[in-house]
Amino acid sequence: MKAKHQRMTLVVLALIAIIGAGLIATWALRNQANYFYLPEQMAAEPPAVGQAVRLGGMVQQGSIETQADGVTVNFVVTGNENSTVPVTYSGILPDLFVEGSGVVAEGHLQADGTFLATNLLAKHDENYVPRELEGMEGHKDNSDYIETVAGNP
């Protein structure tokens, strides 16, 4: 190899690998683009049965029903429009999971049209909202919280 040759080879190989990684990432992310669904999207173009997706929306008032086994919960997620998706979840409910509040359900759609959730993400605490749910309800953010404290004599 000539003097400048090896360095060039290295640079080219590194570039190929990095560009390869970029292409794989872009391709994989494209396939993931539908990963998050709102109820109206799920009604309009449902994902394939069994495909792992996330469903985000509000828990409909009065829809939470605990089944006889004590651990399975059925509820309905609504979106901005009137579309609704029934959800089944077995597990311990997140600490801030209540009716009328936002939720992100991870899981997949079943053949009967119910969404089987394997994990529920609710508000983590008063200030932390799953990113997908921002703007869906009037979340109190940190700033007026701080102001309340600051103005408190």
Place this chain on the structure above:
Amino acid sequence: MIAEIGLAALWLSAALAVLQMVSGAFGLRADGAQMAAYARPAAVVQAFLAVLAFCMLLWAFAITDLSIKLVATNSHSMKPLIFKLAGTWGNHEGSMLLWVTVLAFSGGLIALLERRLPEKTMSATLGVQGFVALGFYAFLLLSSNPFERLPVPAVEGSGLNPLLQDIGLAFHPPTLYIGYVGISVAFSLAMGALITRQVTPDFAKVMRPWVLGAWVFLTLGITAGSYWAYYELGWGGWWFWDPVENASLMPWLAATALLHSVSVLAARDALRTWTIMLGVLAFSMSMLGTFLVRSGVLTSVHAFAVDPERGTFILGLLGLYIGGSLLIFALRAGSIAEGKRFTATSREGALVFNNVMLSAILAIVLLGTLYPLLTEAFDVRVSVGPPYFNPAGAIFAIPMLIVMAIGPLLRWKSDKPARIQLELSILAAIVIAVVALVAFLGDYSILPILGLALAVALGVAAFLPLRGRNLMRLPLATWGMVVAHFGIAVALFGMASESAFTSEKLAAMAPGDSTEVAGWNVELLGVEPVAGPNWTAMEGRIAVARGDEAPTIIGPQARNFWSPPQPTSESTLVTRLDGQLYVVIGDQAGFDENGAARWQVRVWWKPFVTFIWYGGLLVSLGGVMAIIGRLLADLRRRRAKTKGDERREDVAALSDEAMPEPAE
């Protein structure tokens, strides 16, 4: 008074950073030696003042001085003292102050201790370090002053996020910050060497302990953060591909690549520009991490404040540092001569391959982390999770792990694969045997199976470089490599085993009921209310026993903190050598047929899950051994040099008296 002393110290250190930067720049001029002499003292005094400012804030939190806004919004007088202290960095301003303090401290350290570099390179390094520090002082003082007073002191503080009220907070952020900031020193050194065109093995030897140190702390910080999330969040997961986790993983990947490349530069004088580039990359990633976590772009427990002004400020700093360093790199890289050559099948070749693989994984993680932020700009909401990261990362991680097993067996410069045929066939046999065995035992997905097989092969391969060598005379740094590589194998084994073999049980149980999971018998004895200093809880008394052993009584809690009001669940773990039993108690779930209240109980048996963190600790231990080994060798060399110099002087003195020439 406390706040004022702290603020004054902070302003003074900012002024000293300016002095350090200017005098460092003067050091580059031929006639600047007089000015350049100020750089080192400026760095040392600055370190002292920044530590003083940080201590003042610690003190304010310790005594809960509610006239300081930061204390009032983030602390509470009823909190246990350890969480008051740890709460100092459990918020935006305090954690930025910690960041700056560590930066100033390490700057002071390098100014005080480092004597091997040429004076000009040292001046440039200190100048760059001062420039980096100045940006963060400006950020603190102009947009997030930790010492701001309230016009009227608050009656009571509003408390700390309960998720953060845990011993993990005392360790996780400081270790991670030391790691982030240690990389900034490596970056300053790389810039100094680049500006003065001194990219030499000597420079690499100076840089190596800093990179190693930063990398050890990053490893510890990530390991601790993962374990903390595992037991505190009560979901039983140990890695969520959360953007904030990725923000700490990306600098680690870059630092790992840098660590190996700087070793090649020190030992073989190859990969000169590559090392500098990785230094820039590692620092850019730690800046990006700070930006992601601190700007409020992401919402999570880590993003304490949402303030667009701060985000813009950090983004500006990010652009300035990364852009500036890339510009200097572009201008100077051409003038750095190519280092020593090597063939593809040599240890350098393997290291370069893995450097590239690490960079590719970094690209995968980076794109996956930024993609949701990008789509959001077009008002499309996307979540990127394990279905993306796991397979896309594995495409590059698997070749990397294979080469990682083989690389240390190869010789420097050039080698024939035929020489290590035996080792290669042993490793291949292990991989095939494990894959066959696991596939025979049950139906598991492909990645965990490959993970297990590679983990076993890598565990064996880690010790193969010791074959045929005198173990007593092996340098400590080589032992460090063996231990760190073995640690990766151990951690990988834990990850693969956890994802393949975890069993889980969820049940609604009334007192007296029992359930079974993976050979464990779990019996709910009762549920009682308990209270702590700033919380109340329902605590389940649960007896767990495996096989015929005596039952262990555990008490998982569903806690309610009252300031700020928030429920959390406190899991309990029963650790055995071959795994962990993870128990969480949930809500009350109606009544059974006898009218007794039922409670939700969730139990996981996670075989070998603890190996993940043992592995992380081993990796850090390997790093520490390498640092100690290098420092000892350096001390020995210095002592030998002094002795040699003395002897030569003696000889010179004696030769005046016409003694015969010594054999040396």
